[in-house]
Amino acid sequence: MRKHMLRILLGTVYVCLLMTLLLYQAGLFGERREWAVAVLGTLFLGVALAVVLALYLRVNDQIKKQMREQSKTAAQKSRRQDSSLSGGSYEETYDRFLAVMENRALSERELEVAWLLYRGYTNRQIGESLFIAETTVKKHVSHIYQKMDVCSRKEFRGTVQSGALSGSCAGG
Numbered sequence: 001m002r003k004h005m006l007r008i009l010l011g012t013v014y015v016c017l018l019m020t021l022l023l024y025q026a027g028l029f030g031e032r033r034e035w036a037v038a039v040l041g042t043l044f045l046g047v048a049l050a051v052v053l054a055l056y057l058r059v060n061d062q063i064k065k066q067m068r069e070q071s072k073t074a075a076q077k078s079r080r081q082d083s084s085l086s087g088g089s090y091e092e093t094y095d096r097f098l099a100v101m102e103n104r105a106l107s108e109r110e111l112e113v114a115w116l117l118y119r120g121y122t123n124r125q126i127g128e129s130l131f132i133a134e135t136t137v138k139k140h141v142s143h144i145y146q147k148m149d150v151c152s153r154k155e156f157r158g159t160v161q162s163g164a165l166s167g168s169c170a171g172g
Contacts, residue, residue, distance in 0.1 A: 010055050010059060024041055101114060113130070117141060117153065118156070120157075123138055
């Protein structure tokens with residue numbers, strides 16, 4: 001999060017410096033200057049601009065690298081979870097999932113959320129995958145739990161894996 005804020009700050013500083021340089025060159029800052037003063041002022045602003053741009057690009061590259069590593073790690077985790085869910089292929093696992101969920105009266109969106117929930121995604125990851133807010137994901141998860149009569153992710157996964165018709169949510 002700090003890197004994103006730094007990137008925004010550096011971008012803003014870059015734009016401000018660029019505007020300052022343009023206004024300086026247009027002669028809108030101060031009175032008429034000597035040629036040497038104008039060149040030095042322009043040089044100073046140009047160097048400051050280059051430094052800010054270099055910092056911005058460096059932070060941007062670090063953010064991209066971090067995001068690639070996170071997505072690579074998430075993809076590896078997802079593949080491990082998919083293969084360990086039931087010992088079968090992805091298609092077989094999905095077909096078994098659909099067979100268990102068939103009579104649960106889930107909406108299409110709840111079914112999408114349930115699949116990602118079954119695969120071990122967090123609410124945040126589900127929201128990012130389906131382009132919905134995390135609070136919306138929480139609401140869908142709550143409805144899924146009610147319809148499945150379960151109280152937790154662990155119970156949900158166990159119910160789906162066993163193919164049981166109802167969970168055992170003690171809390172109601």
